Amino acid sequence: MRFRFPVLGSLCLLSVSGCVPATPAATSTPPASTSTSALDPDQITQVSVINALMLGQYDGQMGIPEMLRYGNFGVGTLDHLDGELIVLDGKAYQVRGDGQVLEVGPDRSTPFVVVTSFDQDGAFPCPPVGSLTDLEAHLNESLAQKNNFVAIRVEARFRSLTLRSVHRQEPPYKPLAEVAKSQSVWTHENLSGTLVGIRSPAWVDGLNVPGYHWHFLSEDHKIGGHLLDCRVRDGRVRYDICGDWLLKLSESKEFNTTDLGRDLSRDLKRVESSRGQEDEVDAKK
Ligand SMILES: [Zn+2]
Missing domain, CATH: 3.30.1330.80 (Hypothetical protein, similar to alpha- acetolactate decarboxylase; domain 2)
Structure with missing residues (x-):
């Protein structure tokens, strides 16, 4: 293999109290x-x-x-x-x-x-929100389990969605912050679909993306991407609290000879949320 x-x-x-016990x-x-x-x-x-x-x-x-x-x-x-x-x-x-x-x-x-394996622990209506920041603030209030992982599925009608994707790379690979500068960004209006989200605890810095990481897939499976922003008309939030974290590590030489303890949090934030050059300028302020 x-x-x-x-x-x-x-x-x-x-x-946490919201956990569903393991079935026999x-x-x-x-x-x-x-x-x-x-x-x-x-x-x-x-x-x-x-x-x-x-x-x-x-x-x-x-x-x-x-x-x-x-x-x-x-x-x-x-x-x-x-x-x-x-x-x-x-x-x-x-x-x-x-x-x-x-x-x-x-x-x-x-x-x-x-x-x-999405195993629903609860659900609630998704209110109309004017931005992804507002959606996440609402979720922070409703889902207080900030030190567990939470899988979040939002089925909604969106007024707008801003999505991005990145282009296939060939070795020798450039760092992600470099590649992301040539990402594609699209804005779509009046669309239904599903946000596939993982919220990781703040303490995963360097290991995973702290906070929310969202991807989107439209109802007809024709539009998708990494979510940068959205406005929600209405929808439903379903969530799954995940208290067991399994991390699969490579045995490769490349993985084992790289300093992975460096603080790349600033670059990561830019890669995860930037729409392009304009935001990069803002991020430096
Ligand atoms: Zn992503």
Whole structure:
């Protein structure tokens, strides 16, 4: 097998009252590569760490079929940083740098992804909001579990959505902050679809994206991307609190000889939320 990963650790976080207890059939053991055995419903699985992606480690680390055994819901990217990856209802979708949305074939792999088996712990209406900042502020009030991971699914009608994707890269890879300067950004109006979100605790800095990381897929699966902003007409929020965190680390030389402890948080913030040059200027103020 081309890619092999040690299970370095499954970090059990404090449980919260909203947690759904594991069913008798569930197990905390990761699925065997040949099996589709049930996952712990509270487990969230991550491939690689965000600093490795930030530093240009875009080679695939886990095949898409194996990734789908760890969850049916999540966000990430594809090998060669070939666009945005959306995992929704057990299927993997790629939003290419030119905006085209494709279902991902079994021959592809991911260098970075966060997936979970979406097991709803609760739901509430999504109020009309005028920006992504407002939506996140509303979610912060409604979902107080700030030190657990939360998978958030927002099915809504949107007044507008600003999305981006990145273009496929070839080695030697450039750092993500460099690549993101040539990202594609689109704004769409009056669209229905699903926000696929992962909210990570603030303490994941360097390992994952602290706070909210959203991707979007339209109802007709023709439009998608990494979300930069949105205005919501109405919708519904469903959430899944995830208290078991499984981190899959590469054994590759590249991964093991890179200083991944550097503080790249400023670059990450720019990569995750910037619309382009204009925002970059603002970010320096
Ligand atoms: Zn993203």
